[in-house]
Amino acid sequence: MLKPYASQPFETRGRLFPEKLSTFRSPFQRDRDRIIHSSAFRRLKHKTQVFVEHEGDYYRTRLTHSIEVAQVARTLAGALGLNEGLAEAVALAHDLGHSPFGHTGEDALELLMAPYGGFDHNAQALRIVTKLEKHYADFDGLNLTWESLEGLAKHNGPVMGPHADPKKHPADAPLPYALKEVNDQFDLELYTFASAEAQVAAIADDVAYNHHDLHDGLRAGLFTAADLMELPLTGPAYAEVDRDYPDLDPHRRDHEALRRIFGYMVEDVITIATNRLESAKPETAQDIREMDRTIIRFSKPFFQNLKAIKSFLFKRMYRAPTVIKERERVTHMVNTLFPLFMKQPELLPEEWRHEVELAQSDTELARIVLDYVAGMTDRFAIQEFERLCT
Template sequence: MTAAYASDPARARGRRWPEEEMSFRSPFQRDRDRIIHASAFRRLKHKTQVFVEHEGDYYRTRLTHSIEVAQVARTIAGALGLNDCLTEAVALAHDLGHPPFGHTGEDALQALMAPYGGFDHNAQAIKIVTRLECHYADFDGLNLTWEALEGIAKHNGPVAGDLPYALADYDAEHDLELGTHASAEAQVAALSDDIAYNNHDLHDGLRAALFDEADICDLPMIGPAFAEVDRLYPDLDPKRRRHEGLRRVFAAMVTDVVETSRALLAESGAGSVEDIRHLGRPVIRFSDALWADLQQIRAFLFANMYRAPSVMVERERVTRIVNDLFPLFMAQPDLLPAEWRRNVDAQDEVALARSVSDYISGMTDRFALQEHARLTG
């Protein structure tokens, strides 16, 4: 049953460039489908989360992560009576703006772009879906609904202060009401991102042998989950034991969000999606107790995975790659592909830097490594 505070596709605010809608696909379904068919979405296949793309076929990529986030988001949206198509669209698009090499690549681009308006992956996602995807005859971008754009821009909450230029420029043309919370659907996408990466980072860290089950069984949620598996399945094969333990952690997070959010939504008295936007607080949350548990798990992962010696060596290497490519393209714009330099005045340093940033951020891990080797020898 659809809740009163769900986003109603029949009442969607429309697209920036008016289009005739379809009788057999809702506006939010079309948003989701356009994101899936976008070039930037396909490139997520060769962009990784923590490990660099060539390091192994079993680690999560941005694409597999986005699919996992969408699966979790659909489940939670369905349990809460929300629009699952809008939820899925925001979930699938939430990482479109990430550059190569995960958060390491983003850190490098943020520093390089500081004099030119900044870089932020959420703002870059907005630029991709409103401008950089150039396939349609009538408009640049994907011409998504206002609700989808709002969700991509502020699924993590209201956006204030000094905005990255990519978001500020678009918002000046098409007001996304950045000072309010997003729809409950977009909030579900944000929490589903947390659930997915908390789960799969544990799994990838174990697979990479950065730690083992004995190391994580002292952590909240994880220890009890593995204890239950051992009780139910004594002497279970280690691979199956790992899977059974982590799937229980995964289920605990999903269940907690559904139960906590259901209570918050009921308490809010919200009767429309506009009520959700103007409540002044999120309505999709973990419970305080589970959030405290997750902070312990994240602290463990930070120390033992994100800052593991082998990962730090790779972080330094890929940071050098981004730091080499950016000034090289700035000094020699002719090295950019023709489509990237066609509309850029090489004498306009800011415009050139933003074009270079767009080009580098769109690279996959593999292509960035290949281009660096080709251009620097």
């Protein structure tokens, strides 16, 4: 029973290449399934979340992160009367465009690609699902619905216009070329917000990484439970656990406290989103898009508490000396591999050489090299560096 402002499967704006409807699955459920079965999704198993993939079996990868985001998105969408299939599809696909070595690899590729149109992982995800996946007989990509493509492009907000974040999308900056290519074919209404389902996927991302980065940081020994007891949200959660389970062993104590923080985040989103939706009274999915702000958000007090946790994680985890040292090592790998393939494109695998032969400029070649390097897993990038550069 979907709310009127949910994305209705029978109202989908369709696909770039028309297809017959499935007997058993909605268009958004088919999108979800195609994403799960894609090569790019499988490769997320060996791509960094924070720690490089080989550093430990217990740390999150992009794949486990995406699965956790999808689980949160389903919960939120179900509680709010939204389309779970669409929320799940956007959640599962939101990190498909990430390069090896997480944000470190992305930062390196962004600088390397500056002369050739730049690099943006959200735009690269669109390129993957519309072009780079080449398995179907009738089309390149996954031929996802307009709503799923829109969600990938705008789950973090409008990309253009008065409501776009000027820090992420300066008014005078050109669109990332990978986004422009898709938008020229299938107008994604980049001036508006995304559907409520895509907004759910975006905030589910926040819920998942705030939870699991605390968990992974504890496991890595970058901080302790005593440190977390000094923070908002985490401190009260530990206090509750100590009250309810005195003398609980440390491992179970950490898990129980972080599980409660996870619940706090989900409950806050559901409560605030329900209140905002009842107040705004949107009648259609398009009403959500045309609002002047996102409607799926944390409460202001809760968001301020999360900012304190994010600041803590930035200092103690993302900029920890051991993490910085590894960032420097893998940045060197990316900065070596990319120019090498630019100078010697014959080193690319045979299936990529036809694309190289068609390239008519350095920019076209750079975009081919980018597609190859950005698609690498951490493991494969390290292997290629050792094979070609040592």
